[in-house]
Amino acid sequence: MRLAIDVMGGDQGPQAIIAGSARAAVEHPHLELILFGPHQQIAAELSRLPQPLAAATSRLVVRDAPDSVASSATAAWALRNGQATSMGHMLRSVAQGEAVAGVSAGSTAALVALARREVGMIEGISRPAISTAIPARRGSRCYLLDLGANVDSPAHRLVDFALMGAAMAQCVDGTVQPRVALLNVGAEATKGSASVREADRLLRQRAGRDAFVYHGYAEGGDVFKGQLDVVVCDGFVGNAVLKASEGLTSMLVERVQMAFESRLSGRLASLLAKPVLKRLKQELDPVRYNGASLLGLRGIVVKSHGGAHADGFYYAIHRALQEVEHDLPARIAGRWQASSL
Amino acid sequence: MRLAIDVMGGDQGPQAIIAGSARAAVEHPHLELILFGPHQQIAAELSRLPQPLAAATSRLVVRDAPDSVASSATAAWALRNGQATSMGHMLRSVAQGEAVAGVSAGSTAALVALARREVGMIEGISRPAISTAIPARRGSRCYLLDLGANVDSPAHRLVDFALMGAAMAQCVDGTVQPRVALLNVGAEATKGSASVREADRLLRQRAGRDAFVYHGYAEGGDVFKGQLDVVVCDGFVGNAVLKASEGLTSMLVERVQMAFESRLSGRLASLLAKPVLKRLKQELDPVRYNGASLLGLRGIVVKSHGGAHADGFYYAIHRALQEVEHDLPARIAGRWQASSL
Numbered sequence: 174m175r176l177a178i179d180v181m182g183g184d185q186g187p188q189a190i191i192a193g194s195a196r197a198a199v200e201h202p203h204l205e206l207i208l209f210g211p212h213q214q215i216a217a218e219l220s221r222l223p224q225p226l227a228a229a230t231s232r233l234v235v236r237d238a239p240d241s242v243a244s245s246a247t248a249a250w251a252l253r254n255g256q257a258t259s260m261g262h263m264l265r266s267v268a269q270g271e272a273v274a275g276v277s278a279g280s281t282a283a284l285v286a287l288a289r290r291e292v293g294m295i296e297g298i299s300r301p302a303i304s305t306a307i308p309a310r311r312g313s314r315c316y317l318l319d320l321g322a323n324v325d326s327p328a329h330r331l332v333d334f335a336l337m338g339a340a341m342a343q344c345v346d347g348t349v350q351p352r353v354a355l356l357n358v359g360a361e362a363t364k365g366s367a368s369v370r371e372a373d374r375l376l377r378q379r380a381g382r383d384a385f386v387y388h389g390y391a392e393g394g395d396v397f398k399g400q401l402d403v404v405v406c407d408g409f410v411g412n413a414v415l416k417a418s419e420g421l422t423s424m425l426v427e428r429v430q431m432a433f434e435s436r437l438s439g440r441l442a443s444l445l446a447k448p449v450l451k452r453l454k455q456e457l458d459p460v461r462y463n464g465a466s467l468l469g470l471r472g473i474v475v476k477s478h479g480g481a482h483a484d485g486f487y488y489a490i491h492r493a494l495q496e497v498e499h500d501l502p503a504r505i506a507g508r509w510q511a512s513s514l
Numbered sequence: 515m516r517l518a519i520d521v522m523g524g525d526q527g528p529q530a531i532i533a534g535s536a537r538a539a540v541e542h543p544h545l546e547l548i549l550f551g552p553h554q555q556i557a558a559e560l561s562r563l564p565q566p567l568a569a570a571t572s573r574l575v576v577r578d579a580p581d582s583v584a585s586s587a588t589a590a591w592a593l594r595n596g597q598a599t600s601m602g603h604m605l606r607s608v609a610q611g612e613a614v615a616g617v618s619a620g621s622t623a624a625l626v627a628l629a630r631r632e633v634g635m636i637e638g639i640s641r642p643a644i645s646t647a648i649p650a651r652r653g654s655r656c657y658l659l660d661l662g663a664n665v666d667s668p669a670h671r672l673v674d675f676a677l678m679g680a681a682m683a684q685c686v687d688g689t690v691q692p693r694v695a696l697l698n699v700g701a702e703a704t705k706g707s708a709s710v711r712e713a714d715r716l717l718r719q720r721a722g723r724d725a726f727v728y729h730g731y732a733e734g735g736d737v738f739k740g741q742l743d744v745v746v747c748d749g750f751v752g753n754a755v756l757k758a759s760e761g762l763t764s765m766l767v768e769r770v771q772m773a774f775e776s777r778l779s780g781r782l783a784s785l786l787a788k789p790v791l792k793r794l795k796q797e798l799d800p801v802r803y804n805g806a807s808l809l810g811l812r813g814i815v816v817k818s819h820g821g822a823h824a825d826g827f828y829y830a831i832h833r834a835l836q837e838v839e840h841d842l843p844a845r846i847a848g849r850w851q852a853s854s855l
Binding site: 247282309310321324325356357358359363364365366367369392393394395396397398406408409410412413414415416417418419420421422423424425426427428429432433449450452453456457 | 588589590623650651662665666697698699700705706707708710733734735736737738739747749750751753754755756757758759760761762763765766767768769770773774790791793794797798
């Protein structure tokens with residue numbers, strides 16, 4: 174089994190991505206990873222890998238791609254210039270069936286635009302949606318989508334998000350009847366934008382036709398309550414909620430740390446508080462630790478957080494492997510066919 | 515100086531609101547509070563006030579208003595039936611100049627709709643915006659608006675939010691040159707919805723005409739970084755961000771507590787962790803502890819969090835008094851006049 178990896182575009186440079194890839198290779202003995210990027214740079218990083226990661230280098234195949242997509246690249250730039258980049262090569266490897274899935278930490282806008290063109294969309298779905306699992310109460314998780322691939326989403330696209338999110342929760346996590354809700358400013362039927370109210374009407378009409386339970390409207394805080402499996406919103410809203418949550422989590426962890434340090438002696442604080450806080454921060458940083466899935470494509474593409482270190486990139490690969498195991502694109506395509514009958 | 519208080523509509527019932535009002539009366543010896551609601555119920559609560567709150571009852575004036583607005587009331591319901599409610603009476607007291615400001619913990623949708631009709635808008639502003647101060651890094655705060663009074667805000671309304679937010683940071687907090695940003699899905703000029711990009715263009719055109727610094731785009735996480743004084747967005751987005759932040763904060767505080775309790779003995783945990791966590795939770799719960807301002811009205815109206823206990827309602831009154839002290843509506847009206855010249 175082969176995965177395609179774009180080694181460029183992450184904030185931590187190729188080193189973190191290559192180390193994360195090596196960890197995946199060590200843990201999955203039948204996995205081969207094709208590393209797309211500047212040959213010499215990758216070779217140099219590979220030669221520096223410590224044991225036990227170095228033992229996996231034979232299954233890390235270098236494929237020279239000297240050009241790369243800047244982390245600030247726009248969709249328009251990528252569509253004009255992206256073909257020859259490491260990201261473009263990685264996506265074609267997925268499109269041509271050489272690799273079963275692809276992972277990149279590069280520009281989200283570029284990745285969405287290029288993936289749509291190179292990998293193509295499932296029939297009936299016009300644009301990819303981005304989703305990640307947000308950690309919620311009682312150890313549960315809630316898929317939030319879209320996270321920024323689509324702004325100003327019309328009602329029918331919000332319905333697509335609901336179907337794709339439910340398919341993911343069902344196939345990948347084995348949730349038999351995912352609980353799906355539509356993000357709104359309140360639970361009342363008269364509230365919200367026209368597209369959200371229309372999407373609500375469309376989802377109610379579908380009741381019984383889909384293998385998920387539509388719960389109606391949810392508010393921002395419901396994402397974390399552990400009572401929903403999928404929360405659907407326009408990409409502008411989802412992006413704002415996700416990034417606010419990341420920013421708030423890091424501020425809160427910092428404040429908790431400061432509060433304890435001011436009350437406890439330095440030694441006691443480091444013994445008691447630091448390990449707890451470190452684990453907490455990791456658990457709660459959703460994209461950094463899970464990767465975000467591009468849904469609606471004919472192939473599997475996962476976006477790692479741009480700021481991910483080796484472990485974060487490893488988790489994005491892990492996410493891609495889960496989607497491969499459950500053949501997610503085929504399952505989503507099957508839903509669309511069934512739904513259009 | 516008189517304030518008008520709607521004692522109905524809060525999740526904790528009139529008791530919390532009356533206790534919060536009594537605390538404000540105790541702390542401000544020249545303040546009189548007019549309590550609008552069912553006479554007998556208020557009188558019963560007043561007679562049960564403990565000392566030192568009971569000492570202020572002579573400055574808590576009961577004004578009978580038997581009808582009330584349900585916490586789930588819609589704007590349409592309020593416009594049809596709201597006139598005779600405690601909320602309607604409270605707003606008319608502000609509109610007629612009997613009270614210098616009004617506070618309610620009732621339905622936001624009803625309060626916005628009724629306040630617009632009863633108190634009226636500043637010339638040039640079509641609808642109220644809701645804003646609250648979000649706690650950010652280094653003890654700073656960031657005003658986020660709109661929080662849900664407006665969905666699908668066109669560009670000119672986002673510009674209004676920027677001007678009102680800046681006026682509030684300047685007048686109430688004394689920030690000489692507030693740093694104002696527009697929430698978007700990324701910092702690049704090509705990203706975002708059409709209305710956000712148009713608002714960005716309009717705000718850049720105004721450069722130098724306003725007494726604030728326009729910083730361009732911000733992402734969701736920037737609200738908490740302590741480098742911005744005002745972040746502007748559509749009410750749907752702001753509502754989702756605010757409610758997600760509330761939900762995340764309470765989940766995080768719970769998790770930190772559980773993490774410490776599992777590592778520390780019960781006694782040590784309660785001694786060390788609980789007081790720190792309690793203070794933290796209070797500091798970080800913005801609306802519950804600060805109240806949210808309705809901006810753009812001819813008078814001062816503050817919305818207390820529906821779930822606020824007595825202290826939370828007291829802080830909402832405190833917020834109203836700060837706006838009275840700086841004559842916020844007149845300052846905003848002045849900006850609009852200057853701006854339309």
